[in-house]
Amino acid sequence: MNNNLNKTVQFIDLGLIDYQEGWDTQEKLFAQIIDIKVGNRNLASEEQKTTPNYLLFCQHPHVYTLGKSGKIDNLLLDENGLEEKHAKFYKINRGGDITYHGPGQLVAYPILDLENFFTDIHRYMRFLEEGVILTLAEYGIEAGRIEGLTGVWLDSIKQENPRKICAMGVKSSRWVTMHGLALNVNTDLNYFQNIVPCGIDDKAVTSMATELGKLLDVQEVGAKLKGHLGRLFEMEFA
Helix, strand or coil: CCCCCCCEEEEEEEEECCCHHHHHHHHCCCHHHHHHHHHHCCCCCHHCCCCCCEEEEEECCCEEEEECCHHHHECCCCCHHHCCCCEEEEEECCCEEEEECCCCCEEEECCHHHHHHHHHHHHHHHHHHHHHHHHHHHCCCCCEEEEEEEEECCCCCCCCCCCCEEEEEEEEEECCEEEEEEECCCCHHHHHHHHHHHCCHHHHHHHHHHHHHHCCCHHHHHHHHHHHHHHCCCCEEE
């Protein structure tokens, strides 16, 4: 293991980007880090290279993605239906079931070597959730977790009307992460009616705009989320 820890994170805002292009970007950076780690195994400690870290923010055109443990039955559209909705569909290599990405949704892809931070996937997931919870609190939205369910939820305590506001799904190999979280800011929630979100059919989906009754500046929300993630992980942004 490389003892030269690197907490510097290169932040990249990809803007509105096609899902496949964003996925390819993730895969390229992910492979770059893995290659360095594999190469370091045969080097003395003082010769080992530090591994880089990245945090990508973006939005995607309408798209549905199905994780490795997901069921295709949770997509309620056929090819014609997808075409009518101007949406694409991909089976991908993250955990979790099916979800939707679209304009007005803030997507964050941390591509981190967790050996630069801590080697604990559970803690990693909880930090991602906490970053979103703290961001929502700045807008007066009280959010939290529901035991046994990943992501960030409203009405998470009494659960009289629990609704998901942020979905999460990650992949990790050799402690390197990819994929991440999707926070509904100004998201068109009608698109969620075409799936069983995350395979959960008894809970609703919401957005910041729905809860507050107004559209928000996605860039502003992103800046707040970036700040909270930075503090939680003790990142230094390049």
